[in-house]
Amino acid sequence: MKIGIVCYPTFGGSGVVATELGMALADKGHEVHFITYNQPVRLDFLSHKLHFHQVLIEEYPLFQYQPYELALSSKMVEVVEKHQLEVLHVHYAIPHAYAAYMAKQMLLEKGLYVKVVTTLHGTDITLVGSHPTYKTAVEFSINNSDVVTAVSNNLKQTTNGLFNINKNIEVVYNFIDVEKYNKAEDEECKRAALAKPNERILTHISNFRPVKRVEDVIKVFYEVQKEIPSKLLMIGEGPDRKKAEILTKKLGISSKVFFLGNSTEIDKILCYSDVFLLPSQTESFGLAALEAMAAKTAVISTNTGGLPEVNIHGQTGYLSNLGDVNDMAKNAISILKDNYVLERFKLNAKEHTKKFSLQNILPVYEDIYKSCYKQ
DSSP, X not given: OEEEEEOOOSSSHHHHHHHHHHHHHHHTTOEEEEEEXXXXXXXXXXXXXXXXXXXXXXXXXXXXXXXXXXXXXXXXXXXXXHHXXXXXXXXXXXXXXXXXXXXXXXXXXXXXXXXXXXXXXSHIIIIIITSHHHHHHHHHHHHTSSEEEESSHHHHHHHHHHSOOOSOEEXXXXXXXHHHHHHHHHSOOOGGGTSOTTOXXXXXXXXXXXXXXXXXXXXXXXXXXXXXXXXXXXXXXXXXXXXHHHHHHHTTOXXXXXXXXXXXXXXXXXXXXXXXXXXXXXXXXXXXXXXXXXXXXXXXXXXXXXXXXXXXXXXXXXXXXXXXXXXXXXXXXXXXXXHHHHHHHHHHHHHHGGGGBHHHHHHHHHHHHHHGGGO
């Protein structure tokens, strides 16, 4: 098939999933066209069936905010018309599903027809879409998509609770390329470069936005390192990084915390890790937790959103109430203090990721694309 993928080209979960999906589809022989304002950070052009079309936004003094949706819709029309795309798979309701609807209407004027699959990822529903300014447009965009998917049961329930949705939302979990993490595990993992043999390594990966509660990560680690010799790896960039750095200095643990910035080699970094910390205010799914589990890492997280569907309490890690730093620290210590217990949690985490393997999820999306033309 000829498929267009529209996403945010960033390190966030939705962009990562969309990019990995596109590359996997191209590997299966589909022709895939990414349509966005920058090249997605994880996009690898090794496949000749993978294409990127940049959305250019002209700046006019008249506009305080440049109309990205208009430029995106026009680019979708151009790419669909030129390359005869059959499906537009848009990730995020706002602005992508809305722009796709407009593109679809413009194409109809030209006698062309394209199907729209919308995948909801969370922030587009829980933080942006529920705002009165956008609610009507989000509801309209969802209801006028040909197929709608959500990345967790929790997100499906939340969407149906916030909006008047007149179609079934299909749950398709985010996925992981398990083989990539198996390869990273098989390669030499130079753990000694970061920690002594008797030290544990904890990790956090995010975009450091307030919703990720990175100061809670530091507070949990502060309690852990009092009892367990350990180091903390902080991967990512964002508005709250500075707050986290200041807190590490205030608590006197700067020498034990490494801020590594953004990385495209998450699998290699995670091979160092024993426990992954994710104290988020909300997660529609928790892709970072899944990536950690694929790298054989136990997870300490909050019990919000879709996280309980990914992190199984007492098996792959532990779940705590939002903001309960002491409980998260206690749970982390209980895993880290015993080699046998730690290894059991690590093996359970890795085994659980098979449910979310690329090999299982990719055919589901292929069937969804085909089903569009059976409706």
